[in-house]
Amino acid sequence: MLQVQITLTNVFFTGTAIMVGLVVFILGYVIIYQQKVSRFNKTIQQKELDKQREVYLALTVGEEKERKRLSEELHDGIGAKLSGIKMKIEYLCNKDGEYINQHFNDILISLNDSINELREVSHNLQPSVIGAKGLKNAIADFIENLQLNNQTNYKLFWQVNAINFKCQQDELTVYRIASELLHNIHKHAQAKNASLQVSYDDNILQIIADDDGVGFDNNVLRNGIGLSNLIHRSEVMAGKFTIDSRVGKGTTIIVEIPIINT
Secondary structure: OHHHHHHHHHHHHHHHHHHHHHHHHHHHHHHHHHHHHHHHHHHHHHHHHHHHHHHHHHHHHHHHHHHHHHHHHHHHHHHHHHHHHHHHHHHHHOOOOHHHHHHHHHHHHHHHHHHHHHHHHHHHHOOOHHHHHOHHHHHHHHHHHHHHOOOOEEEEEEEOOOOOOOOHHHHHHHHHHHHHHHHHHHHHHOOOEEEEEEEEEOOEEEEEEEEOOOOOOHHHHOOOHHHHHHHHHHHHOOOEEEEEEEOOOEEEEEEEEEOOOO
16 A cells, blocks of 8 residues: 555656646747747848848938039039139129129129038038048038028037947938938027037937927928938937927937947
8 A cells, every 4th residue: 555655656746747847848948939039020120120221321322422423513513613703703893883893792792602502512412521530520510611601509519539430321321410400400490509419328329409499390390301311311220319399499309329339
């Protein structure tokens, strides 16, 4: 009888151990399977993001080539012609009477404005200063050009010690985001004061554009072309885009882009 009880006890413990082993095995299999599914989904998402980025980079490279071509045409063609016309008018102003001089002076003022505007457009189309002086100076130059033709007081706060972009195209995209933010303020905000703050910490590049202008309704203008371009550029670089604006209270836009310093 005792032997039978011992045998039953052994069978019980053996069966229990087998059941526990099966449960552990099943749980382990489920966990491993879920991890595989999670890794697979992340791989698919990453491949999709890489594909979108590849397409975006190809489009951007084509866009930059076209910008360069237009920049050269504007500078070497129209710019040279306008400068030539200006020189001829200046010569005629010294030869004619007071009335004609005044008439030509008005034309000279218009031509000067056109040449300044042409220089600004040419610079924005092909910001070669990025390669020559770096991103900070390129943005500072853009702000300086805005100050010439606008009543808004702009300030640049640069809090970046050092940053190495993965490729030149990423740096150019960051410049496009910053310049588009500033251009939107210049064009729409009617602000007295505006600032652009650029900082880099914990592999996050943060760009904050702030103004005390007229503001806007997020729901109405969020889908505008300017904002759509900004949002798209940010998303392609796996960034975050936040807007805080109220009518009559100004606008604050924050762009956060992950950039691993190499």
